[in-house]
Amino acid sequence: MLDFAILGLLHESPMHGYALRKQLAAKLGMIRAAISYGSLYPALRRLQSAGFITESRPDSDDASSHDQSSHGVGKRARIIYTITAEGKERFQELLAEAGPEAFNDAAFDVRFAFFARTDRQIRLRILEGRRRRVEERRESLRQMLGRSSEWLDAYTQELQRHGLEACNREARWLEDLITAERAGLTPGQTSSESRSVESGNFEK
Amino acid sequence: MLDFAILGLLHESPMHGYALRKQLAAKLGMIRAAISYGSLYPALRRLQSAGFITESRPDSDDASSHDQSSHGVGKRARIIYTITAEGKERFQELLAEAGPEAFNDAAFDVRFAFFARTDRQIRLRILEGRRRRVEERRESLRQMLGRSSEWLDAYTQELQRHGLEACNREARWLEDLITAERAGLTPGQTSSESRSVESGNFEK
DNA sequence: TTCGTCATGTAATGGGTTACATGATTAC
DNA sequence: GTAATCATGTAACCCATTACATGACGAA
Numbered sequence: 001m002l003d004f005a006i007l008g009l010l011h012e013s014p015m016h017g018y019a020l021r022k023q024l025a026a027k028l029g030m031i032r033a034a035i036s037y038g039s040l041y042p043a044l045r046r047l048q049s050a051g052f053i054t055e056s057r058p059d060s061d062d063a064s065s066h067d068q069s070s071h072g073v074g075k076r077a078r079i080i081y082t083i084t085a086e087g088k089e090r091f092q093e094l095l096a097e098a099g100p101e102a103f104n105d106a107a108f109d110v111r112f113a114f115f116a117r118t119d120r121q122i123r124l125r126i127l128e129g130r131r132r133r134v135e136e137r138r139e140s141l142r143q144m145l146g147r148s149s150e151w152l153d154a155y156t157q158e159l160q161r162h163g164l165e166a167c168n169r170e171a172r173w174l175e176d177l178i179t180a181e182r183a184g185l186t187p188g189q190t191s192s193e194s195r196s197v198e199s200g201n202f203e204k
Numbered sequence: 205m206l207d208f209a210i211l212g213l214l215h216e217s218p219m220h221g222y223a224l225r226k227q228l229a230a231k232l233g234m235i236r237a238a239i240s241y242g243s244l245y246p247a248l249r250r251l252q253s254a255g256f257i258t259e260s261r262p263d264s265d266d267a268s269s270h271d272q273s274s275h276g277v278g279k280r281a282r283i284i285y286t287i288t289a290e291g292k293e294r295f296q297e298l299l300a301e302a303g304p305e306a307f308n309d310a311a312f313d314v315r316f317a318f319f320a321r322t323d324r325q326i327r328l329r330i331l332e333g334r335r336r337r338v339e340e341r342r343e344s345l346r347q348m349l350g351r352s353s354e355w356l357d358a359y360t361q362e363l364q365r366h367g368l369e370a371c372n373r374e375a376r377w378l379e380d381l382i383t384a385e386r387a388g389l390t391p392g393q394t395s396s397e398s399r400s401v402e403s404g405n406f407e408k
Numbered sequence: 409t410t411c412g413t414c415a416t417g418t419a420a421t422g423g424g425t426t427a428c429a430t431g432a433t434t435a436c
Numbered sequence: 437g438t439a440a441t442c443a444t445g446t447a448a449c450c451c452a453t454t455a456c457a458t459g460a461c462g463a464a
Contacts, residue, residue, distance in 0.1 A: 018415050029345055029364040039452050041417055115359035141233055155319035160233040162377055166370065173366055187362035222443050243424050245445055
């Protein structure tokens with residue numbers, strides 16, 4: 001999941017670790033707390049040795065930095081990571097992976113956050129899978145609430161009622177998204193806008 | 205968190221591990237997937253050697269052995285766990301703990317699920333802490349959505365919009381609960397263990 | 409000069425999971 | 437007799453966290 005997010009962000013543009021973390025926090029909108037360096041840097045290392053990204057250190061490779069530094073090691077020791085072709089492939093692979101754990105809360109959110117770079121087919125698969133998941137949970141909550149008045153205390157019931165409502169909400173949200181997708185729309189507005197999104201595969 | 209939930213359930217009645225897991229799944233209404241035995245049993249072991257619970261195996265230590273003669277149910281090697289006085293103390297301690305991590309999604313839910321055995325003071329503290337947390341998240345989402353239209357794609361924005369809505373709803377929910385608490389509108393429960401509280405539902 | 413932020417990392421730990429292994433009891 | 441469920445447990449791993457350590461740079 002971290003790998004996925006990292007690849008997704010580096011797919012948009014090369015970055016160093018620190019920036020990656022900030023972007024990640026922004027992208028996921030604080031849904032999860034920002035990931036920590038203790039997991040970020042090892043992940044970068046891992047991805048690099050797997051060949052999915054390359055790192056360019058300022059001393060070994062100077063990627064046209066605006067040379068304001070005079071001697072030796074002028075700039076900070078930023079390490080710019082760039083996604084490779086294999087990395088892009090891997091990213092698509094991870095996207096397409098629709099195993100049951102792809103529909104968990106966190107996994108779904110991350111996938112959704114990168115929908116702009118995802119094929120509509122896959123978007124639909126993920127949305128539908130998530131909907132099924134949410135509906136299952138909703139059903140189980142409904143049943144529980146139905147036959148539980150005698151053996152669950154009021155607070156527990158209230159918690160479940162609230163959970164049920166959240167399920168209903170999300171189910172409706174997903175429903176809308178799915179119909180929009182099927183109609184060829186993207187969220188927010190109609191498909192007519194020709195905003196030249198640099199990624200290009202926003203809306204076919 | 206697991207410890208907390210185990211103590212909370214054993215506080216209600218002694219149980220063996222397998223049953224504990226089922227109860228846990230019911231209590232948390234599938235909010236999280238049921239915990240696995242791989243974490244449950246080690247936790248029980250830990251709690252026992254810490255003195256918070258005692259185990260009674262049918263062969264080695266048989267406190268009751270009341271009526272083995274009824275062949276109807278030859279109990280298997282069930283191990284019944286019972287909470288000790290220290291365990292109850294520990295449970296209250298964990299309840300009262302209002303560190304910032306007590307307001308995370310999962311931690312809050314578990315605490316809430318045991319509100320029936322929690323003092324009103326503490327209930328209020330937890331509800332208010334959670335509300336603050338939710339409001340912080342809401343604010344950060346609002347800001348992000350305000351100034352993000354240029355650099356966040358439509359899907360990411362939609363995700364955050366949905367998150368913001370969820371925040372708003374939870375904030376309202378918490379608000380209602382807090383005013384209800386302050387007005388003393390809680391179902392039956394007080395300090396002693398009156399188990400016959402099933403009557404009241406929340407609305408008053 | 410000292411503080412805050414940028415920037416990269418390591419070690420220890422945490423809190424859980426899956427997969428595996430075992431066996432007893434019940435229902436068909 | 438065989439399958440499903442009940443019931444307990446171990447070992448290996450996963451994904452992330454916290455706490456720690458380092459250092460460069462800009463601004464007060």
